[in-house]
Amino acid sequence: MDNKIKIHLLVNEIAGNGNAKKAFKKITSLLIKENIDFSFQKSNYAGELINLAKEYANRKHSDNEVLLVIGGDGSLNEVLNGIKRSTCPDTPISYLPSGTGNDFGRASGLTNKPEKLLDNLKNNLTPKRADCGSFKFPGHPQNTYYFANNFGIGFDAYVVQRSNKAKLKKFLNAIKSGKLIYAFNVINALKNQDTFSVDIQSKGKSFHYDDAYFVTTTNHPYFGGGIPILPEANIYSRKLDTVVVEKPNLRKFIKLFLHLFKDGSHINDPQFHYVEAEKIHVKTQRPEFAQVDGEVIPKRPFGVNFAVKHFNLLI
Numbered sequence: 503m504d505n506k507i508k509i510h511l512l513v514n515e516i517a518g519n520g521n522a523k524k525a526f527k528k529i530t531s532l533l534i535k536e537n538i539d540f541s542f543q544k545s546n547y548a549g550e551l552i553n554l555a556k557e558y559a560n561r562k563h564s565d566n567e568v569l570l571v572i573g574g575d576g577s578l579n580e581v582l583n584g585i586k587r588s589t590c591p592d593t594p595i596s597y598l599p600s601g602t603g604n605d606f607g608r609a610s611g612l613t614n615k616p617e618k619l620l621d622n623l624k625n626n627l628t629p630k631r632a633d634c635g636s637f638k639f640p641g642h643p644q645n646t647y648y649f650a651n652n653f654g655i656g657f658d659a660y661v662v663q664r665s666n667k668a669k670l671k672k673f674l675n676a677i678k679s680g681k682l683i684y685a686f687n688v689i690n691a692l693k694n695q696d697t698f699s700v701d702i703q704s705k706g707k708s709f710h711y712d713d714a715y716f717v718t719t720t721n722h723p724y725f726g727g728g729i730p731i732l733p734e735a736n737i738y739s740r741k742l743d744t745v746v747v748e749k750p751n752l753r754k755f756i757k758l759f760l761h762l763f764k765d766g767s768h769i770n771d772p773q774f775h776y777v778e779a780e781k782i783h784v785k786t787q788r789p790e791f792a793q794v795d796g797e798v799i800p801k802r803p804f805g806v807n808f809a810v811k812h813f814n815l816l817i
């Protein structure tokens with residue numbers, strides 16, 4: 503199959519503070535060098551990759567054609583949504599993680615090296631059936647949305663919301679310290695994020711928590727750019743996990759964090775809860791921010807029906 507593949511690149515050049523742009527340059531020069539047929543489309547505005555991916559999947563393709571996404575988790579999310587809403591929702595996705603957080607790349611063990619990715623594609627175009635999350639809002643059952651990583655309400659969404667809008671972000675990105683903004687905002691969230699009540703229904707059981715700090719429904723272990731919130735989760739489990747953490751005090755927060763990075767034993771803490779299932783319903787009463795694959799949904803009370811779905815991933 504060597505040299506016979508054809509690649510269509512979907513690129514978000516602003517992802518990863520310039521990483522995606524560099525990765526695009528690198529891969530196109532390799533493709534030219536190796537005489538591999540390729541075409542590309544760049545994202546001109548937030549959300550455009552949904553349409554570009556949908557249009558790609560709606561067209562007919564031969565088996566040797568590959569759709570390759572270059573960007574971060576947000577870009578992958580857009581492409582996933584475009585593909586799943588197309589007339590050919592099984593169109594395989596190849597992905598070169600080149601964003602800031604890259605949680606899906608981390609969770610799936612994908613390479614971020616263009617040379618390695620090209621070698622993989624030249625040798626094997628058999629996709630793996632990976633999980634993704636889907637969600638619907640009751641009252642709007644006709645609209646289904648998808649996520650590759652997670653849907654979080656509370657603490658993680660607060661951090662993402664603050665980080666995405668902070669003026670400081672531009673400056674810190676410019677001095678290549680973009681991750682510092684997350685550290686600042688974690689401390690900020692600890693001070694300002696209140697607890698809220700959450701109800702979860704799954705597998706015929708109901709759970710109620712009065713003092714949730716965050717509730718995150720996840721497809722794999724990571725959120726927030728590498729925080730292994732649920733080490734046992736994986737993208738081939740055919741299940742989603744909803745994690746609820748009740749508000750710890752600062753001492754407890756630090757202890758939980760240390761356990762989280764040391765051996766994953768934070769999951770045994772009495773303030774840490776999770777349910778694993780194919781379908782999970784999450785309901786909150788108070789307006790809270792949510793984040794889906796790192797993109798913010800404005801504050802509102804949420805009632806969300808989650809279900810595990812699948813997509814074809816080229817590894």
Ligand SMILES: Nc1ncnc2c1ncn2[C@@H]1O[C@H](COP(=O)(O)OP(=O)(O)OP(=O)(O)O)[C@@H](O)[C@H]1O
Pocket residue numbers: 514515516517518519545546547548549550573574575576577578580600601602603604605795796797
């Ligand atoms: N031309 C564009 N101008 C402005 N924003 C864009 C453009 N194209 C895409 N976007 C938006 O860029 C945002 C960030 O992209 P992405 O999430 O891929 O990168 P990242 O945030 O650096 O990485 P990660 O999510 O892995 O941390 C997404 O919300 C996407 O909708």
